[in-house]
Amino acid sequence: xxxxxxxxxxxxxxxxxxxxxxxxxxxxxxxxxxxxxxxxxxxxxxxxxxxxxxxxxxxxxxxxxxxxxxxxxxxxxxxxxxxxxxxxxxxxxxxxxxxxxxxxxxxxxxxxxxxxxxxxxxxxxxxxxxxxxxxxxxxxxxxxxxxxxxxxxxxxxxxxxxxxxxxxxxxxxxxxxxxxxxxxxxxxxxxxxxxxxxxxxxxxxxxxxxxxxxxxxxxxxxxxxxxxxxxxxxxxxxxxxxxxxxxxxxxxxxxxxxxxxxxxxxxxxxxxxxxxxxxxxxxxxxxxxxxxxxxxxxxxxxxxxxxxxxxxxxxxxxxxxxxxxxxxxxxxxxxxxxxxxxxxxxxxxxxxxxxxxxxxxxxxxxxxxxxxxxxxxxxxxxxxxxxxxxxxxxxxxxxxxxxxxxxxxxxxxxxxxxxxxxxxxxxxxxxxxxxxxxxxxxxxxxxxxxxxxxxxxxxxxxxxxxxxxxxxxxxxxxxxxxxxxxxxxxxxxxxxxxxxxxxxxxxxxxxxxxxxxxxxxxxxxxxxxxxxxxxxxxxxxxxxxxxxxxxxxxxxxxxxxxx
Numbered sequence: 001x002x003x004x005x006x007x008x009x010x011x012x013x014x015x016x017x018x019x020x021x022x023x024x025x026x027x028x029x030x031x032x033x034x035x036x037x038x039x040x041x042x043x044x045x046x047x048x049x050x051x052x053x054x055x056x057x058x059x060x061x062x063x064x065x066x067x068x069x070x071x072x073x074x075x076x077x078x079x080x081x082x083x084x085x086x087x088x089x090x091x092x093x094x095x096x097x098x099x100x101x102x103x104x105x106x107x108x109x110x111x112x113x114x115x116x117x118x119x120x121x122x123x124x125x126x127x128x129x130x131x132x133x134x135x136x137x138x139x140x141x142x143x144x145x146x147x148x149x150x151x152x153x154x155x156x157x158x159x160x161x162x163x164x165x166x167x168x169x170x171x172x173x174x175x176x177x178x179x180x181x182x183x184x185x186x187x188x189x190x191x192x193x194x195x196x197x198x199x200x201x202x203x204x205x206x207x208x209x210x211x212x213x214x215x216x217x218x219x220x221x222x223x224x225x226x227x228x229x230x231x232x233x234x235x236x237x238x239x240x241x242x243x244x245x246x247x248x249x250x251x252x253x254x255x256x257x258x259x260x261x262x263x264x265x266x267x268x269x270x271x272x273x274x275x276x277x278x279x280x281x282x283x284x285x286x287x288x289x290x291x292x293x294x295x296x297x298x299x300x301x302x303x304x305x306x307x308x309x310x311x312x313x314x315x316x317x318x319x320x321x322x323x324x325x326x327x328x329x330x331x332x333x334x335x336x337x338x339x340x341x342x343x344x345x346x347x348x349x350x351x352x353x354x355x356x357x358x359x360x361x362x363x364x365x366x367x368x369x370x371x372x373x374x375x376x377x378x379x380x381x382x383x384x385x386x387x388x389x390x391x392x393x394x395x396x397x398x399x400x401x402x403x404x405x406x407x408x409x410x411x412x413x414x415x416x417x418x419x420x421x422x423x424x425x426x427x428x429x430x431x432x433x434x435x436x437x438x439x440x441x442x443x444x445x446x447x448x449x450x451x452x453x454x455x456x457x458x459x460x461x462x463x464x465x466x467x468x469x470x471x472x473x474x475x476x477x478x479x480x481x482x483x484x485x486x487x488x489x490x491x492x493x494x495x496x497x498x499x500x501x502x503x504x505x506x507x508x509x510x511x512x513x514x515x516x517x518x519x520x521x522x523x524x525x526x527x528x529x530x531x532x533x534x535x536x537x538x539x540x541x542x543x544x545x546x547x548x549x550x551x552x553x554x555x556x557x558x559x560x561x562x563x
C-alpha cells in the first residue's frame with residue numbers, strides 16, 4: 001500500500017517548529033490534494049471537522065484545507081491516546097502536495113508511535129467513515145500503550161554558552177569570542193565547521209556545527225565557557241543540542257544553501273537561524289546585526305535583552321535598541337565603542353588596531369569584531385580581556401582558512417573560504433585593499449557541488465567582474481555527486497554574462513593556486529576560495545618561500561595600496 005510518509009525525523013532540541021525537542025513528519029498528501037472536493041470534504045467530516053471548504057483540486061486553497069485536516073488528525077489521535085493538549089505546527093511545502101507536521105516530544109518511543117499513527121490515519125483517506133473512526137480509536141490505544149522510551153538528549157549546560165549563527169562570519173566570530181574568553185583566563189571550548197577545540201587545541205577534526213559539536217564541547221573536563229557555532233543544517237536535521245544559551249549572536253543572513261532541506265527563500269533561512277535567539281536566557285543577551293533587517297527583527301522573538309551592533313553609529317537600529325533599554329556596539333571616531341543610554345559612550349579599541357579588520361578595510365570583519373565584543377561583554381567578561389582578545393587575534397594563527405594572507409616574492413596570496421556571493425564580494429574587497437597601484441587580481445573560484453546553479457553562476461559573474469583573471473579550482477572531495485564539468489559550465493555561464501570566456505579549470509584548489517601563482521607579478525594579489533586544501537596550500541606556499549603576513553605587514557600593505 002502506498003504511504004503518505006516522506007520522512008519521520010526526530011529533532012533532539014530546539015528547532016524550526018518548537019523551542020524544544022520535536023518530531024517532524026514530512027507527508028505527501030497527493031491523494032487528498034487531488035481528490036474531488038466531495039471526497040475530501042467527507043474525509044474531514046468523518047474526522048469530526050465541521051464546515052470545511054476543500055477548494056479546487058491541486059490548489060493552494062486545497063493545501064491549506066489539508067493543513068487544517070492534518071492538525072485535527074494529530075489532536076484527535078492525541079486525545080484518544082490520553083495525551084490531552086499537544087502543540088502542533090503544520091506548514092506547507094513549496095510543492096503543493098506536501099506539508100510538514102511537527103509536535104514536541106518527551107519520550108522518543110511513544111513520540112515515534114504517535115508519528116506513525118498520524119501516517120496511518122492520513123493513509124486511510126477514502127475509507128468508510130465508521131472504519132476511519134475505529135482506526136483513530138485503535139491507533140490512539142496503540143500510542144497510549146506504547147512504552148515511553150528515552151527522554152530528549154538535549155543538554156542543560158552548567159557553564160555559560162554563547163551560540164553563534166549567520167550566513168557569513170560565524171566561524172570567525174566564534175573564534176574571536178573564544179579567544180577573548182581565553183584572554184580573560186577561562187578554560188574555553190568551542191565547536192565550528194572545522195572541529196572541536198579546547199583551550200586552542202584541536203580535540204576532533206570535522207564539521208561540528210551541529211548538536212554533536214555542542215555535546216563534545218560541554219563534555220571537556222574543566223570547561224568554563226562554551227562557544228558553539230550553530231549552522232542551518234544542524235538545526236534542520238537534529239535541532240539544537242543545548243536547551244538554553246546565555247548569549248546568542250546572529251551575524252547576518254543572505255542567500256546560501258537555498259533549495260536544501262525545504263528552505264527555499266532567504267526569509268525561511270532567517271527563520272531557521274533565529275532558533276538560537278529563542279532559547280537565550282531572559283537575563284542573557286540577544287546580539288544581532290542592526291544593518292541586516294532580517295537579523296535585527298530576531299530580537300523581537302527572543303526572551304533575552306537586545307544588544308545590537310552596527311558600523312553606523314547613527315543607525316536607526318541603534319536608536320531603537322537603546323530606547324528599548326538595550327545596548328549597542330558601533331564604530332565611533334574610529335573606535336569600537338559601546339553605547340548605553342544609562343552611561344557615557346565607552347571606547348574600547350581603535351578599529352585599525354584589530355588585525356582581522358585590515359586597518360578597517362574589511363567591513364565584514366569589522367562587523368565580526370563588533371559582534372564578538374558585544375557577546376563577550378554580554379557574558380560579563382572584563383573590558384581589558386575584550387581589548388586584548390581583539391588586538392591579539394591574528395588571521396593566520398587564530399583563524400585558519402579565513403582571510404589568511406601571505407607574501408610571496410613581490411605579490412600577495414589570500415586563502416579564504418568565501419563560500420557564497422557575499423563571501424566572495426568580501427574577498428574581492430580585501431584583495432582590492434592590498435593591491436598595489438598597477439597590480440592585478442587573480443582569483444580561483446570554487447564551490448561545493450550542492451550549491452544551486454543560480455548561486456554558482458552568480459559567483460562566476462561576481463568573480464569575473466571583480467578580478468582581472470579567473471580560473472576554477474574544484475573541491476573534488478566536496479562535489480557531492482555532481483560532475484566537475486557541470487560546475488565548470490555553470491561557472492562559465494556566469495563569467496560569460498560579464499564578457500569573460502577564458503576560464504581554465506583545475507581539478508583541485510591547490511592546482512588552481514599553482515597556476516595563478518605562476519602568472520603573478522609584482523603588486524598582484526592571488527586569492528583562492530578554499531574549503532578543502534587549506535593545509536596543503538599553506539604547506540606548498542611556505543615551501544615556495546612565502547611568509548605569513550603579520551598584523552604589521554598587513555597594515556603596511558593596506559597603507560601602500562592607498563598611495
